[in-house]
Amino acid sequence: EAGVTQSPTHLIKTRGQQATLRCSPISGHTSVYWYQQALGLGLQFLLWYDEGEERNRGNFPPRFSGRQFPNYSSELNVNALELEDSALYLCASSLAVVGSNKNTEAFFGQGTRLTVV
């Protein structure tokens, strides 16, 4: 069974440009999470999508946005790129049930390393 897949693996952009990152969850998973991990730092929660809806977002500016498609794949868009956006962007998927107090485990993709120059 295929795991979570992310594309591209590496992305180099110039400051001010836009970046689009893609994620395909494990088959059957409806929840997709996006995290940012700057070099040497922890995972910072960006966005959570479930059943096509944004369920929550982390403390990031509005230029970080995304969406989830009917097939549950997801896209993260970062507009007006800044140098400090350079990081590993991780996508994870799970069978989370919205409104439940329990979660099934989340599995991560290999990440997209975004470099802003």
Added chain:
Amino acid sequence: QKEVEQNSGPLSVPEGAIASLNCTYSDRGSQSFFWYRQYSGKSPELIMFIYSNGDKEDGRFTAQLNKASQYVSLLIRDSQPSDSATYLCAVNAYNYGQNFVFGPGTRLSVLP
């Protein structure tokens, strides 16, 4: 107060020893707890999950949960140099409006 806290380490143990990694969380509504291992430059890999108080064993790994103390730990028996990595504790944070909250991670170094 941070939602999930871990000692950043590094925690150094000799090969063959038991490594003990600790995590505390602030949301009493949390019901699901996870441990991930992350090698440098790689994505996190799920090691274990635990939902009920007590111990859960899987091979060399044992997860321990104490909801009353809001504490979860991971024990690694017979530590190997290949266990050297950063270990991330994750908690579902239902009362904070998001599903998974990660701790900052503890860097473990197993010395040959």
